[in-house]
Amino acid sequence: MLDRRIIDGNKFNQKLADEMAEAGYDRIRACIQCGTCTATCPAGRRTAYRTRQLIRKALLGLREEVLSDPTLWLCTTCGTCQERCPRKIEITDAITFLRNLAVEAGYMRPEHRGVSHKFIKTGHAVPIDDEKWSKLRESLGLPPLPPTVHCYPKALREVQKLLKKTGFDKLVEYKGDD
């Protein structure tokens, strides 16, 4: 169904806007619904993602609807809308914040969970997980492993300890080697 319905006023509440204000995105309340953000959006030009509508829904407090909407994950975080918003709203940062809330509420793509698991396991979101990458490095005269966490097990343990402390492993449902 196309999103042309009239929203029931009883569903409005200030909670989401308050949460956003508290996190530093209070300027969202200055939105005049001009649509500049949607007009500049490379993702919105080819998909059903509507930046202006997202901001409106967030302001109206349609929390569940905003956080469960899969189009929230179509923003490339290019930052164009944020640069051009006439009300100087930190739109891209606010979208990132909404994504944090979505993940907390359990809306996470399996692919994103996969990237997170790699990150916890290796310290790299894109690790050397196949010998061919080390071989490629060597063919270019580079050592097989870069001087990152890949070379220093102690450094990797530090990263993993921090990820436990912030609760990231639980957030992304990491249960050890899989």
Place this chain on the structure above:
Amino acid sequence: MEEHSYNLFLGCVIPNRLPQIEAATRLVAPKLGIKIEEMKGASCCPAPGVIRSFDNETWLAIVSRNISIAEENGHDMLILCNGCYGTLIAGVHALQDPTTLERVNKLLAGVKRKVKGSVKAKHLTEVLYKDIGMERIEETITRPINARCAIHLGCHLLKPSDIRPWGTVEDFTVVDELVELTGATVVDYKLADMCCGAGGGLRSAELKVSLDMVREKLEAIKQAKADCLVNVCNFCHLQFDIGQVQVNKEFGTDYQIPILYYTQLLGLAQGFTPKQMGLDKHYISVEPFLEKIGMSL
């Protein structure tokens, strides 16, 4: 000759998928008086489009750990990836707030680390343009490149502009100037400033939408009859090179646009061979471009 020392922040994609960019940069750097210090034990920056989108506190803890490694070495960071750049510059910026700094240091104390937020996160283009300078770069050029190059800046080089060193988004000419310094001509194309589509977690979870964006750019670059596309971000590079193969498969097109990272182009102009610049490791053949400039693999 004055030397400039930097902490090279490698990130993930460069060392683990596109080491040709690492190899090229390591060869080009000494000619410019850039001394590279390794950031031993650094991790993923972490990636702003994914990890920061999932949990800001985690992002802050890990970026702060990376910054603390740079601080131990005592030099500013040299960054080749716009994503890492976006993360590290935002990380250093966040640490300027005393409350945030205190909170982060409590976390880092658990791994016996401390951070101050005292080093700068500099993108390759800033290091070249502002620290090394155009004159110095020009002196290293021995074999001018006679070609028409399209350029792609990548979003996070310039945005968000309030924490970038440029003071402009719309009339930024630094990369144009750096490319033209090699002897090449920069050609304009439709949607030149548009996003490549790789960021924000799209390449991992919304590949089709992501590829549709780069497809639009590839078509425009083809229309502009550019000999190649030059970029200054390895993630954009990956999207244009590996992504181009995927676009051709997904949309039944046959784009064959050679993709070069800036230090690869500069290296050719400095007299390095295409192989030394890792141009034989690309997914889309670079040969048509090399032929145009009188070289071969």
